[in-house]
Amino acid sequence: MSHRFHPVSRRSLLAGAAATGALIMLHPFSARAQANQAHLRIMETTDIHVNVLPYDYYADKANDTLGLSRTASLIDAVRKQATNAMLIDNGDLLQGNPMGDYIAYEKGMKDGDLHPIMKGMNLLGYECSTLGNHEFNYGLSFMDKVLAGANFPFVCANLIRGTGLAANPRDDKLYLKPYVILDKKIRDGSGAEQPIRIGIIGFVPPQIMVWDLKNLEGNVKTRDIVEAAKAWVPEIKEAGADIVIALSHSGIDVKQGDMMENASFFVAGVDGIDAVFTGHQHLVFPGKKDFQALEAVDTEKGTLQGKPAVMGGFWGSHMGLIDLLLERDGSKWRVVSATSEARPIYERVDNKNKPTVADDKRIIAALEQDHQATLAYVRRPVGKTSAPLYSYFALVADDPSIQVVSQAQTWYLRDILKNTQWKDVPLLSAAAPFKAGGRNGADYYTDVPVGDIAIKNVADLYLYPNTVRAVEITGAQVKEWLEMSAGIFNRIEPGKADQALINTDFPSYNFDVIDGVTYRIDLSQPPKYDAKGGLANAGSNRIVDLMFDGKPIDPAGKFVVATNNYRAGGGGNFPDINASKIIYEAPDTNRDVIVRYVVSEGTINPSADGNWSFAPLPGTSVLFETGARAKDFIAEVKSLKIEPAGEGEAGFAKYRILL
Structure with missing residues (x-):
């Protein structure tokens, strides 16, 4: 179905600062690149789950820990720090908050409609995305209509149309293209533009066939992620890609098995892959909290089996970032050094969340009508x-x-x-x-x-x-x-009588x-x-x-x-x-x-x-405190002999239970 694919033009990767000559705050790779070297900065969003705006629709209030409109400001700033930059997404876009439910269940998607997530993403210059497991929650037809509105391609190498798997994964009738090769221009250390071919391959957890069986049974099948990677990456190299980037909507687990849900560690081990963008687990990598003590996982440098990798949180909380120093070897580029980080959109100060970036006003304006409609929906x-x-x-x-x-x-x-x-x-x-x-x-x-x-x-x-x-x-x-x-x-x-019942140190x-x-x-x-x-x-x-x-x-x-x-x-x-x-x-x-x-x-x-x-204890009573409105519900509590016991402190009310 051709409407899912979008032609990729020959576009320059030149970032704002380099294009204008402003070299202040450039990444060291950009500042130090030699004539035969170039710095490529790759930015990731992942697991957005329709959180385009910094608003918690469940609680019906603003939330400074989420929102692609905030991540967008990070993206713009980071582009200006590099000579060459590109933006990708790692899936789980279409479901996860009430805005997604409103579009799917209430408004619906007709051919030609533009989903709110695509309204936001199309403003930011994405190069490519893969599918996450939540893309399938509303059915394949809904997903098709949403993807048709993207001005960037989606790739997935392990989602097969129909019910059969070919003997050779390369013969699978895939639902989407397994990969794309982007023909780009990149500025080297001397300031000259050079051609580069960047291959991008994508993967989805095979478990979608369990999680969304009702939507997928009889329509598609999945293949093991690593098996698909080993089959397709050589073809990408044969087709002339200088570097290969994996968009792995799959977490990090070092216990290998068939049809792994979290296979990104083993994707990194596939020969020919240069960088791995992960997601799905809603965690942060590299960092000091998640994935500690896993062998061959470097949570400080951000590497999996020595390959640069990143997981950029969820709901727009972080932007994943991999910087590659490339060196030209004859007519080909290769990676000679890399760094990885996950940049947050907020910080924790005095037990409160404080935003570190402002909203991208273009996204706020583009989604105003969808926001108001979602508010009406949740209320x-x-x-x-x-x-x-x-x-x-x-x-x-x-x-x-x-x-x-x-x-x-x-x-x-x-x-x-x-x-x-x-x-x-x-x-x-x-x-x-x-x-x-x-x-x-x-x-x-x-x-x-x-x-x-x-x-x-x-x-x-x-x-x-x-x-x-x-x-x-x-x-x-x-x-x-x-x-x-x-x-x-x-x-x-x-x-x-009247012993304190609750241990207040127990949450x-x-x-x-x-x-x-x-x-x-x-x-x-x-x-x-x-x-x-x-x-x-x-x-x-x-x-x-x-x-x-x-x-x-x-x-x-x-x-x-x-x-x-x-x-x-x-x-x-x-x-x-x-x-x-x-x-x-x-x-x-x-x-x-x-x-x-x-x-x-x-x-x-x-x-x-x-x-x-409670087991009966004749002649025994205990006291506990609760909210003042508890008096309206005493009659509902059939299992207790309970009576008011006066006022507590700070607005609480005391009650006595006769055991």
Whole structure:
């Protein structure tokens, strides 16, 4: 389908500063290049997810940590620091925030329409992009219409049209061109223009065939990323490319396997590839935080197996940047030195995010109508709730704000796992209260009344942009997970009155409630684990009467638990819960899953099912504090004997629970 491809003209790579003769602040490669050398600066954006503007539509407020309009200002400044520069993108453009949903579900795309993401990108002079896994979320026809509006080419070497793979990857009937070769002019150290041929190849995670099976089954297939790279890169070199750049919408993992999701490390090992642009994981490379201690991964220099590589965050938070010093060897160019960095659009000052760049006003103006339409969309109801959603009692009783998250996670994963080896394994769901007062104040609670739910209300239910994960664990590990959660409660002495219930050093986001099992918490026992996950009282058993399907849980039985990337990756230091237990990494955020669930159900019933409670301690009472509006919901809390106990400090209200 020819409308997907765009002819690449012979364009100069000369950047603004060099073209005007302004050599101030030039990169050392530009300043020191000899007559037979040239500096090429390659800038990357990745995982924009329709975040063209610095606005969080879920929270319905501006956000200084995101937005291509901010990254654009970085791009413009960086171009001026190099003799030669080019801009590429690494995929995941079309889905991920309510603007994307508005275009896909509400406005629609007709032939000839220009998607907001393309309105912004076309202003910035991109040379090429590849496909990310989220490009397929709205179907192939939608994707085709969006890509048709780009004034730059898209490439993908491992997405095959139809249902069959050829014996030789070069014989695959690809959905897009596997690569492009850009014929360019580059200015060398003497100031003379020289021709250069730059090959760009792209890859998408093969797992799209699982994540978007409904949209893709029978229409396309995927091939292993590294296999495709090894097949096509030699052809790119045979076709005369001086250097080869890989746009790998795939993260960094050093454990090799077939059909890897995160294969960029091994892409770097393919002979002929000179630089690797990565993404997908929403992390930053190089840097001091992510990918430490991985062999042959240099997080300081920004190399994978010695090749320069970069991952530029997500949502426009960073611009990836690789600088290449090229040297002319006869009629060919080769890389003789390289540097890599990820430049942020904001910095953290006094626990607040402070922007370091201003908006590109061209993008702001181009998207004003789309922005206003999206605001109207997120403020409009997408469904209804038949019960109020509140978190005033989330730390002391089963709670509707947690219940709806678990319902959505279970709904989502049950469909995904139904055709897998885990289809018959019991599915549980873990969720925690994020807005539960504490240090954030007496107004920091979820409170959504019966009736309409707007998309922005979802931010009240799920504050963080986590993504869904599934782990497989045993019944014994389910119990230990709950033992860790129960550490939020102080030890309570039987027979004493008005003891403080909550350990305020234990964060509420680590108080996981697991749906699908029933259990009680014996507060007379000391916490088994401390707030940091350390074993405090090995013989303690706070979790009692733990049942599945009406029977005591089988310690050796297998269970799949729906959770988020933070918990599944080891966040909170829960016993035995870490990345080794993950069986499924979803491409979708928990927020998006909740929105889809509400839309699918029309009217949700988030009433808490009371699957957990405190074990009785006759003659014992405890005190806890919550928001002032909690009084309106006391009657809803069926599992507790609870009564007002006066005013707390700073606007909180005290309540007494009779155990």
